[in-house]
Amino acid sequence: MRLFAALDLSGEHRRLLSSLRRPIPGVTWYPPETYHLTLRFIGDITSRPLLEEIDHALASVEGAAFAIEPSGVGISTLPARARLWAGVRPSDALARLQSRIETALRRAGLPAEKKRFQPHIALAALGGAPDAETIQWMQGHNLMRGTPATIGHFTLFRSHRSHDAPVYESCAEYPFSGGISAPAGMSVMPGEPGGFAF
Template sequence: MTRKIRAFIAIDLPQNLKTELAQTGKRLARQLPDGSVRWVKPERMHLTLRFLGDTAVTQLPAIATQLDELAAHHAPFNLHLDKLGCFPNRKRPRVIWAGMAGNTNALLAFKQDLDERLASLGWEEEGRPYQAHLTLGRVKNSRAVSQVKWGVEMEKAGMGVTAVHLIESQLQRSGPIYTIRHTSQLKTEN
């Protein structure tokens, strides 16, 4: 039987963004009863490009090759924090997120090319349009969260995207443990 890992492809965040997101979560939490949201720990925050799910270890080299080839054709780009939101909406929130803005055209072009390369390896298209977001927390008490005043201050902290990662996620009681299995650097300027 082929060994499988739970995997995804993501962009890591610099510490300044993780710190700002944690502070934003704390400001939101002040409006809520304890236990209303399970907040994501800053060290686990990332910008997911594609969740792969259970992936055979034997497929990892092919995924890494596709990522390297893809990254070699895309220049680095900049993103910054934008606004807060909820999935599916603020009346019935399940996930609280921070949106990304900046050079989103470059991000979406990268994502589209990534999806095409993954399709060539047998992954099906995702059933919904991609929305660049950073998960701040998972809602446990949607009634309380639906009453939040969303005008919380959030610094528009920015980042340069220079690499993407193939990451293994091991689910534990204390939360997932992420291990970077491969890193692909975006095209360097000549």
Template sequence: MNTMTMVRLFVAVPIPSEIKHVVANWIDELKKELPFRKWVHPDDLHITLQFLGDTPSEDVSQITKALQELSTASSPLSLRIDSLGYFGRSTQPSVLWAGVGGNVKGLQSLHNQVSSILAPLGYKPEERAYHPHLTLARNYAATTPFNRERLNHFAVPTFINGDLLTWKTSTITLYRSHLNKQPMYEVMYSSIGS
């Protein structure tokens, strides 16, 4: 009997290590004030383009080939970290995130291109609107309702010299999720970008 091996995959824009380092320090500050059950490991920070879910391992080469073709046509995006936000109920958010600013139209276009090239392979994009972000934490855990006004008290992190956290990238990465592991994400493919 042939059992198919499944891998949990998603396509994303990776975050440069120097940005991850600054965001990791920001997360340490946020943890002191915002009680969420699970905080993202800094190595796992990324901007999701498309979630693929449980995927037969033999499909990885086709997905990789499609992403390679797309990455040769991609031009660099200038991105930055923006203010905090959340998904879920306003009194008990399911996700705390940092918004992404800069060339958001270019990021939206890249999301659409990824969706288009993977659709013939059977991967349908989510129906909800694309909202680029970096997930920082999951599952608000306090007994008192979440106060969204508190998010305004946390300044967006900057580099030591005070510059905004901006970077340029044309890299597209295919990640595999490993549940109950830190860090959770393993790079399966990454385009050569800046």
């Protein structure tokens, strides 16, 4: 299964970011329900023992609730991964959380993440190089700001490929107070191996 750790967004932030959508040639907007802030891409995991190590590692991450705030927009033009995204105002709490997750996953046996962490929320895929209309959209929303929303947990997501849009399934939630809480329909036992669906 293809996994990543991320912050889910509040309904208010989803509504704000979805309000930025407009028809632009070559731009495919993601559904608002897929919006998230990736903390660590994990990748394809097929080994159950490694999956259990990842579960334990993420459950061990400590932290306190903090607020995130969407701020501005940007574009990534990496080959085959051109994206429009909303930025997130940097904070020490967010950086610490991401660093602790990275450290925990490396102790679980995953290789180090090579890319520098840049907090953002993917909004759309580009079919090619940004044109004048895309640049105009960016300029029009560069000063976008959201109100802060408190985050009390991070989530382990499973990614499914789809023809129309990515589909993300919540596998487990890890509250900052410690332990694991299960989303509806999931069987999760705090502190025990195999705490999420495999």
